[in-house]
Amino acid sequence: MIALKETPQVATMTIDQVPVEFTEGETIYEVAQRAKKDIPTLCYDPRLEAFGACRLCVVEVEGIHNPVASCTTQATPGMVVRTKTAAIEKYRKTLLELVVSENRQLEVDPLRGYASQELTNLTVQYDARTGRFQGRQSGTSNKNDENPFILRDYDNCISCYRCVRVCAEQEGDHAINVKNRGFHTQIITEFDSDLRDSSCTFCGQCVQTCPTGALADRKAIRAEGESGEVQKTRSICPYCGVGCSVDILTKNEKIVGVQPAMDGPANEGALCIKGQFAFDFVQHADRLKKPLIRREDGELHECEWEEALDFAAEGFRQVREKHGRRAVYGVASGRAPHEAAYTMQKFIRAGFGTNQIDNCSRA
Secondary structure, X not given: OOOOOOOOOEEEEEEOOEEEEEEOOOEHHHHHHHOOOOOOOOOOOOOOOOOOOOOOOEEEEOOOOOOEEOOOOEOOOOOEEEOXXXXXXXXXXXXXXXXXXXXXXXXXXXXXOOOOOHHHHHHHHHOOOOOOOOOOOOOOOOOOOOOOOEEEOHHHOOOOOHHHHHHHHHHXXXXXXXXXXXXXXXXXXXXXXXXXXXXXXXXXHHHHHOXXXXXXXXXXXXXXXXXXXXXXXXXXXXXXXXXXXXXXXXXXXXXXXXXXXXXXXXXOOOOXXXXXXXXXXXXXXXXXXXXXXXXXXXXXXXXXXXXXXXHHHHHHHHHHHHHOHHHOOEEEOOOOOHHHHHHHHHHHHHHHOOOOEEEOOOO
């Protein structure tokens, strides 16, 4: 017998006096988001298990004495929720003032990462004073980490642990973790070493989920301070056949960084090290703009495409006649589209009658 999957039960709750339908297993926060209710949060990332650490998402629930974290509280039939009372807004403002009082820098460049403006924007929204609870601070920047991709500026860390969780839950790398508690809390690698000596794959997920810019794209922030507006252009990563959606960051018509598209159907905010950081070739001074042919003088000379293709075809013909069909081996480019990859394998298999074809699509 085939077991039929049970259809989730649909029920109704009330959010800010508006009836809202939900399905079994949804949290108050998820239902409120779908109902277009603005509930602030700093530790929440829809790709991760709800954590309930920042407490900014608290709401009032009728029949419960204290406010509850909406991201970890499941919705129940008949529940009556208030998301923005005077008491709740005062509570959120106080929490924000506690957070920003120990944060070294609120104004960080958006080039630091996708979510780097979240704390800054909430501080402005709630007019949270930055010095009300000024005192001890937690988190110490790791200035000795010389990896070329990720800046570990932990003086801006608010211990939301989104970086640790995305590394574990999304990537499965467990390259970073949390050490100590209270004001001694610190994000570290195993044995507190350089990221290059850890299991980090430099996917950049931790950078893009950080809400304060404590983790930053080291390559992108090279453009900090340069004049000009940052433009985002949606595109597809050219490195393999997965088809990850990316937002290319440009300033003055120059690529300064790449961010994963959180709504990308193939990647949902994930990228590999090549998709995230390997964009310098686009505008490199040594990048070829025309094909080259080595002529009789032994030097490479620029030529037109028709001449280059004829030259290559003649070379293949000579190799086959002199050494046989197995003397040719094909390696397809991971930057090429599917159609080019298909043509490449057809060229080797049908053109030379061998299966000597591979690709370079490995991250």
